[in-house]
Amino acid sequence: MTIIQLDNNHSLLLFIFLVGLSNWSIFVETSSYNVVNFGGKGDGTTDSTQAFQMAWANACASTEKVTIYVPRGRYYIKNVTFSGPCNNKGIIFRIDGTLEAPSDFVVIGNSEAWILFRHVDGITILGGNLDGHGAALWACKNSSYNTLCPTGATTLEFSNSKNVVINNLKSLNSQMFHITINGCKNVIIKGLRVSASSNSPNTDGIHVQSSSNVTIINSKIGTGDDCISVGPGISNLQIENISCGPGHGISIGSLGKDVTEIGVQNVTVKNVVFSRTKNGVRIKTWGKPSNGFATNIIFQHIVMNNVHNPIVIDQNYCPTHKACPGKASGIKISNVTYQDIHGTSTTTVAIMFDCSPTNPCIGIKLENISLTYKNQTTEARCYNARGVVVGQVQPTACF
Numbered sequence: 031m032t033i034i035q036l037d038n039n040h041s042l043l044l045f046i047f048l049v050g051l052s053n054w055s056i057f058v059e060t061s062s063y064n065v066v067n068f069g070g071k072g073d074g075t076t077d078s079t080q081a082f083q084m085a086w087a088n089a090c091a092s093t094e095k096v097t098i099y100v101p102r103g104r105y106y107i108k109n110v111t112f113s114g115p116c117n118n119k120g121i122i123f124r125i126d127g128t129l130e131a132p133s134d135f136v137v138i139g140n141s142e143a144w145i146l147f148r149h150v151d152g153i154t155i156l157g158g159n160l161d162g163h164g165a166a167l168w169a170c171k172n173s174s175y176n177t178l179c180p181t182g183a184t185t186l187e188f189s190n191s192k193n194v195v196i197n198n199l200k201s202l203n204s205q206m207f208h209i210t211i212n213g214c215k216n217v218i219i220k221g222l223r224v225s226a227s228s229n230s231p232n233t234d235g236i237h238v239q240s241s242s243n244v245t246i247i248n249s250k251i252g253t254g255d256d257c258i259s260v261g262p263g264i265s266n267l268q269i270e271n272i273s274c275g276p277g278h279g280i281s282i283g284s285l286g287k288d289v290t291e292i293g294v295q296n297v298t299v300k301n302v303v304f305s306r307t308k309n310g311v312r313i314k315t316w317g318k319p320s321n322g323f324a325t326n327i328i329f330q331h332i333v334m335n336n337v338h339n340p341i342v343i344d345q346n347y348c349p350t351h352k353a354c355p356g357k358a359s360g361i362k363i364s365n366v367t368y369q370d371i372h373g374t375s376t377t378t379v380a381i382m383f384d385c386s387p388t389n390p391c392i393g394i395k396l397e398n399i400s401l402t403y404k405n406q407t408t409e410a411r412c413y414n415a416r417g418v419v420v421g422q423v424q425p426t427a428c429f
């Protein structure tokens with residue numbers, strides 16, 4: 031940069047001008063790869079998969095922070111993998127348009143994910159609509175020829191990545207899970223909208239596993255399975271300001287499917303409204319041996335609107351009633367706090383703690399709970415559960 035000798039006022043102006051210029055260049059002059067320049071077409075029919083892949087290859091090769099830009103329009107995309115490691119730690123995927131999965135579910139139905147990011151450090155998805163066109167696959171799974179249907183793809187998956195931000199994304203009608211976070215560190219999901227029919231199978235809103243430091247905030251999830259499901263190997267997960275429904279609620283588990291499993295610890299779920307969901311807050315483990323655990327879990331400031339099973343610990347999960355020798359879960363559940371939870375249940379049993387006979391739940395705390403059924407009191411049931419009650423708790427605790 032050339033230094034020009036000026037009087038004080040002018041050098042200040044020049045300084046402001048240069049600062050302005052450098053800010054400007056951050057937004058405009060940093061390389062921006064528009065998928066349209068790689069042959070992408072927002073006409074809803076042209077296969078734009080390769081254009082997206084080429085934009086990614088360029089962005090990932092860049093040694094500076096870059097933006098991949100998807101303008102308005104409907105972009106038909108087959109299953110695609112965006113792989114790192116990249117030469118920079120700051121790719122922004124700014125999506126003003128809609129990405130459309132093939133309407134023929136077979137095209138992506140056998141891949142793990144429709145849109146997969148892996149081994150990426152520093153990636154932001156900004157905006158965007160993802161339409162998984164899952165309805166035809168759900169119908170297939172619901173039909174008499176269901177054994178011929180593919181499993182289905184997760185709409186958006188991040189695996190083995192870190193410093194991931196998903197901001198203001200909308201995901202519609204996924205074949206399977208809408209978003210999966212697997213093997214990641216430092217993830218923020220905010221302003222997410224998930225929408226799928228209440229009878230769509232396995233369409234979890236967000237599934238997280240084997241990850242640490244994940245925040246899910248300010249989001250609205252309505253789907254046919256869990257709004258959020260938490261698998262093994264999770265530590266430091268914050269879930270806050272979520273509206274859930276329809277769906278199966280927020281679930282830690284299923285845990286303990288495998289004998290050797292990494293535990294779940296430090297999970298906070300707060301300021302959540304459940305509306306007409308099958309469950310509210312649930313911890314679910316297989317009824318079989320495992321060395322896993324779930325500890326330091328807090329559910330607080332939660333509203334239940336006509337929820338079937340508002341508060342549940344179920345350690346006897348065994349869907350096929352096979353392969354559960356002894357039927358006692360090895361998962362150790364401890365230090366689970368329920369605070370300020372109120373609203374309505376659609377069944378009389380509003381709290382169910384069905385814990386393992388060999389590994390009872392310990393350190394459960396119930397504080398300020400009020401759950402009613404048809405304007406009447408509800409019931410709590412405990413099996414192998416130990417804990418304390420603080421403040422007003424209705425239904426009466428059963429420890």
Ligand SMILES: *[C@@H]1O[C@H](CO)[C@@H](O)[C@H](O)[C@H]1NC(C)=O
Pocket residue numbers: 109110111137138139140141
């Ligand atoms: C798409 O999925 C198929 C399996 O259904 C897989 O063979 C193929 O490699 C995937 N393509 C990409 C780019 O991930």
Ligand SMILES: *[C@@H]1O[C@H](CO)[C@@H](O)[C@H](O)[C@H]1NC(C)=O
Pocket residue numbers: 168169172229230231
């Ligand atoms: C599956 O079939 C049942 C019974 O016909 C129906 O009630 C349900 O809505 C169907 N689900 C889907 C996803 O089509």
Ligand SMILES: *[C@@H]1O[C@H](CO)[C@@H](O)[C@H](O)[C@H]1NC(C)=O
Pocket residue numbers: 193194216217218243
């Ligand atoms: C957790 O993630 C956030 C955002 O990704 C980051 O700012 C923070 O430093 C991380 N915390 C730890 C302990 O790594």
Ligand SMILES: *[C@@H]1O[C@H](CO)[C@@H](O)[C@H](O)[C@H]1NC(C)=O
Pocket residue numbers: 221247248249250271273
């Ligand atoms: C909670 O999330 C909704 C979006 O679902 C947002 O509109 C609202 O502002 C958030 N509330 C707070 C306190 O951030």
Ligand SMILES: *[C@@H]1O[C@H](CO)[C@@H](O)[C@H](O)[C@H]1NC(C)=O
Pocket residue numbers: 265266295296326
């Ligand atoms: C869980 O939280 C506790 C208390 O905040 C902290 O000491 C511990 O390091 C956390 N565990 C992990 C795995 O980060």
Ligand SMILES: *[C@@H]1O[C@H](CO)[C@@H](O)[C@H](O)[C@H]1NC(C)=O
Pocket residue numbers: 325326364365393
């Ligand atoms: C459970 O909480 C108690 C008291 O806060 C603490 O002493 C204990 O270490 C915690 N247990 C686990 C497994 O974190």
Ligand SMILES: *[C@@H]1O[C@H](CO)[C@@H](O)[C@H](O)[C@H]1NC(C)=O
Pocket residue numbers: 369370397398421422
């Ligand atoms: C429980 O209720 C008491 C009395 O209203 C209040 O002081 C306390 O802060 C409440 N605790 C929580 C966690 O909401």
Ligand SMILES: *[C@@H]1O[C@H](CO)[C@@H](O)[C@H](O)[C@H]1NC(C)=O
Pocket residue numbers: 404405
């Ligand atoms: C509950 O009680 C309120 C007033 O006490 C009444 O308006 C409402 O209809 C009742 N709801 C049910 C489901 O009985």
